[in-house]
Amino acid sequence: MSPLLPRDGSSTNIIEVANTPILWVFALAVFAVVIIQSLIYMKAAAKAGPAADISQTELRASFRAGAVAAVGPSLAVVLVSIALLSLFGTPAVLTRIGLVGSAATETASASIAAGTMGAELGGADYTQTVYAVAFTAMSLSGAMWMVCCLIFTPLLRRGDTKLRRVNPGLMAIIPTAALLGAFASLGVAELPKSGVHVLTVAASAAVMGMCLFLAKRLQAPWLREWGLGISIVLGLVIAYLAHTAGA
């Protein structure tokens, strides 16, 4: 790789920019911080365990149970992440999708950001410049989640009554409405782009519907976890067939 060649950002070779070594360094550093945090917490828990009426054996059993329970969901996130590599490059996928955010919010942010540049995520006008702006916008939005966590946690810890008095109806309706509003708008905006886009949205939606139905019917909760990954893969297969048939 040869970083820092003169360039103007108009190239659509995203991976060249997205896999720059220094981005790898920052991404791995975030992973290191997560590991360090876990180690500090574990040490603190072991020390205060007797005071919390929990034995070292029970602490270890809890760690193991959490680890085992996370295997399925983690691999499901891996599948989604791999599908996104060509769009964002490995370091951005590792930090944005793997940690901090989720596939849904981060791709939504990237799509909105690309839209403000008059570009389409992954389209012919998805240049290095657009990628850099999209990556920055989704990282800033993700940072705001952490900033709010940093601000509200100490307040809630002190038992701030004002925050607890927020109308529970408001807290139930507004976030759901905001989420559905955002994703419905982004989904509808895909439709005018091309027939293949319409087909892909419909296929992905149908597969997810099927997964959720079967998860309930067959009592198979793993289908719920893997639903997004399965929908993406089958959606892309159908997009590929339609795209190559049309081209």
Place this chain on the structure above:
Amino acid sequence: MSNTAAGTNASALAEFDRTTSRWGQLTMIAALLLSLAGPAYLVFFADLGVTGTMVLTAALAVGASFFVLWFVEPITYYPVLGPAAMYQAFMIGNLANKLLPAAMVAQATIGAKSGTKKADFSAIMAICGAAMVHVLSMLIFVGLLGTWLLSLIPLEVMEVTRIYIFPAIIGAVIVQLVVSAKQPRITFVAVGVALLVVFVLVPLVPALAKLATGISVLVTAVLAWIVRDRNAAAGKAELVN
């Protein structure tokens, strides 16, 4: 238990709170800065022609769509997670689908009743376990294997993946949200507003295209509040992270 033992316990627990709060905050701030360092490098040092206006416009458009969730999610999760686990959860992400189930499985495994200190500690250890598995599987399967896999995939498949990955995600995410929210009124409002904004408002006023998502979010939120079912008991909010 004697008074001295109770006192020792209280001070041990207070020390645990201090340690996890202080280090939780410090590690979260570190992760926050490191996660911004990559984009900052691309903006300031990579000669990609990115301007401040571009970043500001994009950030405002994204913010208009998600600012409600920035505030609501931490407040909603606090009662479930407690202070120490908050700093873990908002760094690791994938809370609802991974960390919470892991914590509940662990508490059930050792028979800890929720609300007790024992349950809190069990949840923290479970999240640590989940974090380790998650970090390792991301590094191995995405960092190493995924990057290698990417070099094997034919260019044509890469192209198609890149063009259609977003529609392939969004269809599934909408269905997932609609099904888990179980709020037909809000769903109806959201889809109606989205259709009007994308097919009527934006063609009429093309300048609003950049803010289409933000407008849909705000209008949906206001309408959903106006047409809410005033008799129903408050349900649970839907969260994504």
